[in-house]
Amino acid sequence: MYVYDEYDQRIIDERVAQFRDQTQRYLAGKITEEQFLPLRLQNGLYVQRLAPMMRIAVPYGLLNSKQLRKVAHITRQYDKGYAHISTRQNIQLNWPLLEEVPDILEELASVQMHAVQTSGNCIRNTTTDQFAGVARDELEDPRPYCEIIRQWSTFHPEFAFLPRKFKIAVCASEEDRAAIHAHDIGIELVPNASGEIGFKVLAGGGLGRTPVIGSVVNEWLDKQHLLTYLEAILRVYNQHGRRDNKFKARIKILVKAMGIEAFREAVEKEWAALKDGPSTLTGEEIARAKSFFTDPAYGTIDGAASESALQAQATAEPIFGNWLKRNTVAHRVPGYQAVTVSLKQTGQAPGDITDVQLELLADLADQYSFGEIRSTHQQNMVLADVRQQDLYPLWQSLQKAGLATANIGYLTDVICCPGGDYCSLANAKSIPVAEAIQARFDDMDYVYDLGPLELNISGCMNACGHHHIGHIGILGVDKKGQEFYQVSLGGSQAKDASLGKILGPSFKQEDMPDVMAKILNTYVDLRGEEETFLDTYRRVGIDPFKERVYAKAD
Amino acid sequence: MPRLIKNGAVLSDEQWQAANPDADAAGPGSIATLSQWEALGDKQDSAVQLEPGDGVEALLPHLDELALVAVNFPVFTDGRGFSYARELRERGYRGELRAVGGFIRDQLHYLSRCGFDAFQLADESQLEEAVASLGDFSEHYQAAIDQPLPLFRRRA
Known part of the structure; x- marks a missing residue:
């Protein structure tokens, strides 16, 4: 994995000092609440319902054991002894004290970690495939490019006050495990006609209130142009993205409003001025980034023998x-x-x-x-x-240790935001819904029989639980002060990405396990041989599910 | 007479009056709004103030004539001015580039990296203390106006 040199360390240490000073000035009343807001957000500090929430960056989801122990220490020393893994591969603490955050940042910096730009209207943590570097369907390891993007986007002076948050994901495999179609910028490593690997660049995808699948801005970009091209896209967005309405401020709205052709033209125009400039990647820099992601010391193993021994066990x-x-x-x-x-x-x-x-x-x-x-x-x-x-x-x-529940990719492997139990943005709780569904469907044979099934739950429109791209999505909504849940079906985060369609009127929390049962029974009744939930949904559409779920009891 | 930070020191500006958008034309020694400035016949040694949304396009043919470009930040969270500054510098503007309006001390470092060399903070009483924020970081990853080479081209 990437290892800091003295430059990286100095930059991150100076950030800790900067935020310590800012926090002291805030506590002394020299910075207003409004002014402090983006400063603390860009250091990962949110104010939640019960306490500040702190989001620690895990660049493209990679950690070493020393860092993990440090996080454990921090949760014990400064929090309540647990952490939460977010849908951006980051780590969240739910109970830190504002006064102690500079100390937490200093502890993190001692193991080459930080909370930089994990919140706020800036470029966020770049994410990628959790199986990067080991996946069989991978064209090339995407992590060197993630690291190059991380460095470029860290404290980028021009793009710290964007219209809205900005998320980039990179994928290099056949199966898209990074949901690149649902990102402000999605990058896919692809070969061109002559077999040379470059980047396919998508823009304008996103979830939230207005979910959109990203559009292709560039079918194939030479690797050396990665940063200048990203800079051009960001420059167009920073100048032309809407700032009058926070719900229309993401790049997806700009791309839709301009149309992909005009957007591409604007990007190309900005790029013409930046292309081949000093930010053009050098072969040495790409090689340097790659040198941190070489193979560990794998043993030479007789695969067939190892496999058969494993099967015997x-x-x-x-x-x-x-x-x-x-x-x-x-x-x-x-x-x-x-x-x-x-x-x-x-x-x-x-x-x-x-x-x-x-x-x-x-x-x-x-x-x-x-x-x-x-x-x-x-x-x-x-x-x-x-x-x-x-x-x-x-x-x-x-x-x-309770860490071997055999449910990866199945119904009970729920993606779920912290929801109304913690988050001040939430309209409704999400964790109790997840738990009620997990408890109801505790027969694992039934769960396995349902096959691959992604259930994603968000407590509000901000869609941190990615409900739009769950095969089944649940969204918490507020109806006259009461918590209700809207269900959508048919979302997918895979290469054939799709957005879920709303089933109908929303439900009370206590009804959710029954609603799920009806949806799942409908699938079981209608499915063909070897058909997954998503296959069946795509074949039969939403109506049969709607009829069953909303049927009047006789 | 406004006080501001210029080239790292606090001083009073005796040369330029703030823009007056209600005037038909910019008086001598005053900073013009974009529309006033566009109406100027002679742009030699002129000064103009950009608002968010103005863009830099109109200025590009006259960069050598301009003595001062002020960029207004009506609210500090509107970051369009950061891109305006970089574009002006990248296209060759060498005159004074002044941030005015509601930006805050904690943005000084990024603003200066983007090419601003003068900062007229709303709260003049904070100027002396604020100078320190110009030096929040001594090293940077990306290329910008203050350091045109990204770190990867300089790493020892």
Whole structure:
């Protein structure tokens, strides 16, 4: 993973000093509440319903064990002993004290971490595939480019006061695990006609109040132009994005208003002035970025023998076999497998992890996965480089710690924002809905029979729970002071991305498990051979679901 | 006589009067609004103030004639002026580039990186203390006006 040199460290240390001074001036009454707002937001500090919430950046979801232990220490020392993994692969604390945030930032800086630009109207944490570097369907490791973008966007002087927040995602695999169509800018590594790998650049995707699938701005961009091209897009957006209405301020609204042709033209015009300038990437810089993402010291393993030994273990102990099937994926190196650590145990808020669990994961990462761990936008964690022969002892440790729920990609692997329990923006609670559904569908055989199913829950229009792109999406809405839930079907974050369609009038919280049951029964009745929920929905449309859910009881 | 930070020091501006959008034309020694400035026959040593939304396009043919470009920030959260500054400098403007209006001390560093060299803060009493914020960072990743080479071209 990327390692700071003295430049990186100096920049991040100076940021801590800057924010310490700003916080002191704020507490002394020298900065107004209004002026302090963007300053604290760009240091990850939100004010929530009960206390400030602090969002720690995890650049493209990559952490080492030392960082994980530091986070565990911080949750214990400054918070309530747990953290939350967000849908931007970041880590959130729910209870820090404003006065102590500069100290937290200093602790983070000591392990090359920070909370830079994790909130506010600026360029946010760049995200990517949680299986980057190990996935079999990958064209090239996307992380060097994520790191190049991270450095470029960190404290970018021109783009710190944009019309609205700005999110970039990079994907380099056949299956899009980074939801690039739902980002302000989506970048995909693709070959051109002569086989050279460059970037396909999308813009104007996004969720929130007006969900939009991104449009292609550039079919193939030479790698060296990455930063100047991004700069051109941001410059068009910074000058022409709407600032009169916060709900119409994202780049997706600008792209729609201008039309993709005119938008592209404006970008090309700005780019003409920037292209081939000093920000053009050099071969040396790309090579330097790549040098941090080389292979760890993989052993030479007889893949077939390792595989058959593993299958024997799986057969001997079916619970292990089941976990193996649900929570691990193939690795490009023979004898290795990538493991998803489920943070979706029923009874625990989706994505929450305790200090003890964090420390255990740090130990397990050191023992079994070259000391590295990843956070996912589905709010789980990944040990990406585990030897097949180590999977069984790893599973035993995870199971003891409540981290081996075998539900990855299934109904109970719910994506869920903190919702009205914590967030002051929320219209409704989201965690209790997730928990009620997890509790209702506790028969795992039934859950597996339903097949791959993504349930995404957001407590408000801001869509932090990505409800638009869940196969089933749930959105909390406020109806005359009461919490209601709107259901949408047919969303997808995959390459064939689609936005969910609203089923109909919203429901009370206590009715949600029944509503889910009706939707799922409809699918089970209508599905064809091997058809997933999404396949069936796409074939039959929303009407059969609507009829069943809203049918009057006889 | 407005006080401002210029080239890192606090001083009084004895040369330029603030723009008066209600006047038909900009008087001598006063900063013109964009429409007043466009009406000027002789633009030699002139001064103009850009508002958010004005863009820099109209100025580009006259960059050598301008003595001062002021960029107004009616609210500090409107960041359009950051791009205006960079575009003006990148296209060759060398005169004074002054931030005026509601921007705040904590933006000084970014503003100066974007090419501003004069800062007329709304609260004049804070000027002396505010100078410190110009130096919030001693190193940067990206290229900007103060450092045209990105860090990756300079890394030892």
